[in-house]
Amino acid sequence: EVQLVESGGGFVQWGGSLRLSCAASGFTFTNYWMHWVRQAPGKGLVWVSRINSDGSSTTYADSVQGRFTISRDNARNTLYLEMNSLRVEDTAVYYCARFASYQTTALQRTFFFDYWGQGTLVTVSS
């Protein structure tokens, strides 16, 4: 059974730091890109960051670029999100999600988030 379990959320002051973890099990972790998606209280889903399967390539939303760092430890089957210079607007539930793919035609592959963790709440106070 595929499982993604986030941890590390909590209450932090403006300008502070926090590191989130996402422990993966039930699948071959090294075969998948992984993402972080967040959801502010009462709001919609917002993509945050992604990392490729071997950790050599990362991408960030403009809103977190330069402040957040995504990484992974494939030996420990764990995804991380290091968050620095936190702002009040970073308050949200943070989800890790597995990025799966499906071959739709001979030349085309589509992608989607097929498994999500339960989320971990980060609260930034001013």
Added chain:
Amino acid sequence: DIQLTQSPSSLSASVGDRVSITCRASQSISRFLNWYQQKPGKAPKLLIYAASSLQTGVPSRFSGSGSGTGFTLTISSLQPEDFATYYCQQSYSVPDSFGQGTKVEI
């Protein structure tokens, strides 16, 4: 960045109703469009990928259609467990953006 606009933002419906939710992309995204269901306090759940492919285990009352810039999620006969918020998401280009959500209420 590609913007996704869902309509309506919310709707009221009854058990047994046929419900449709629309998602419009700011530029053509071929069929790189996915649909998710989210219940309060829970993680999103994948329903439809590649615009119209039903994820394993999802009831057949859910269906998706569309391509290019216009997409539709249809629930053929609404069940009590379907009252939730639904999101579209595009995987055509980074950032992988989501629509703002559609809340389906009684």
